[in-house]
Amino acid sequence: MARIRSIAAGTQKVQAHPTEVDCYYNIIDEDETRLLHLSTFGSDYRQSKPKSSQSIQLDRDMAVQLIEVLLKVFPDILPAAKAALPGPRGASDIAWPVDESPIFQSLLRELGIKD
Numbered sequence: 001m002a003r004i005r006s007i008a009a010g011t012q013k014v015q016a017h018p019t020e021v022d023c024y025y026n027i028i029d030e031d032e033t034r035l036l037h038l039s040t041f042g043s044d045y046r047q048s049k050p051k052s053s054q055s056i057q058l059d060r061d062m063a064v065q066l067i068e069v070l071l072k073v074f075p076d077i078l079p080a081a082k083a084a085l086p087g088p089r090g091a092s093d094i095a096w097p098v099d100e101s102p103i104f105q106s107l108l109r110e111l112g113i114k115d
Helices: 060-073 075-084 102-110
Strands: 023-030 033-041 052-058
Touching (some): 052 060
Antiparallel strands (some): 033 052
């Protein structure tokens, strides 16, 4: 259970997990910092009652990096992401910082949020 400080490609040999779990999210607003808190709960085969198994927290910068990774891995999710944004054309009323990465800037243009 920790706050993510970096996101990078790994070299570990991994496989798909055989079980599925539920994930719940919460928003933490603390000292002018907003965090996304994600908690997973034990699989259906867990012997004890459901409880949080793992949790991670992401601040805004890590959320941007995660979005970039998600778009690299799943480039076809862009239309669904655009449809999920609030407002008629998406979140055009949101003030986006100008210092985002080139990938994030490209995403905003693709979503029709930024010219």
